[in-house]
Amino acid sequence: MKTDDARLEQVAVKREQYPEPDVYEFAFAGRSNVGKSSFINAMLGRKNLARTSSSPGKTRTINFYRVSDLRLVDLPGYGYAKVSKTERNSWAGVINTYLENRENLLEVLLLVDIRHEPSELDKAMYDYLIANGHSGLVIATKADKISRGQYQNHIAKIQKKLGIKNRDNIIPFSSVDKKMVDEMWDIFEDIVGF
Numbered sequence: 635m636k637t638d639d640a641r642l643e644q645v646a647v648k649r650e651q652y653p654e655p656d657v658y659e660f661a662f663a664g665r666s667n668v669g670k671s672s673f674i675n676a677m678l679g680r681k682n683l684a685r686t687s688s689s690p691g692k693t694r695t696i697n698f699y700r701v702s703d704l705r706l707v708d709l710p711g712y713g714y715a716k717v718s719k720t721e722r723n724s725w726a727g728v729i730n731t732y733l734e735n736r737e738n739l740l741e742v743l744l745l746v747d748i749r750h751e752p753s754e755l756d757k758a759m760y761d762y763l764i765a766n767g768h769s770g771l772v773i774a775t776k777a778d779k780i781s782r783g784q785y786q787n788h789i790a791k792i793q794k795k796l797g798i799k800n801r802d803n804i805i806p807f808s809s810v811d812k813k814m815v816d817e818m819w820d821i822f823e824d825i826v827g828f
């Protein structure tokens with residue numbers, strides 16, 4: 635995928651703020667600090683297009699990144715403990731409104747940290763995605779933080795917790811070494827049918 639033209643096209647909270655549904659979208663869900671911004675930056679070949687932050691819970695908006703004839707959509711990270719219940723509910727509303735109403739949404743991928751067992755919120759999100767006809771692709775982030783020899787062990791734990799049928803649906807990814815970027819784009823292009 636040529637990513638020279640990648641840009642932040644729109645930042646939205648409400649439905650009226652979404653860009654026109656004129657190109658397919660891939661959206662990314664996951665708890666805050668899981669590495670979503672870093673994943674998007676790696677995929678778009680940029681250092682700082684998507685905000686990365688060491689203070690989790692900051693990204694409260696839906697960020698639409700345009701690349702060629704597609705959009706990558708960064709959903710607000712969930713599960714950040716240090717916010718009020720009201721605020722948590724309002725984020726859940728922002729995420730659900732997008733997932734339930736976006737006609738050009740092609741696929742939603744769940745990001746989990748390869749080192750940790752997914753949380754109950756991750757499980758709920760995964761179940762929701764499967765129930766809504768998504769393929770259940772999971773990106774296991776921060777793969778550089780464990781050795782290759784440990785991959786299968788960690789992937790097995792993610793598979794068990796989320797109840798994933800096919801282990802191949804869990805893709806280890808590192809935004810540091812960026813080894814999987816081309817393969818990830820191949821997966822997206824297959825889904826679009828380019």
Ligand code: GDP
Nearest residue numbers: 666667668669670671672686687776808809810
């Ligand atoms: P977000 O809240 O999900 O958007 O997470 P960020 O992309 O801001 O990442 C959270 C923290 O994890 C930052 O300090 C990143 O530098 C770090 N991080 C993200 N992805 C990776 C990765 O693949 N490898 C390593 N080692 N660190 C990562």
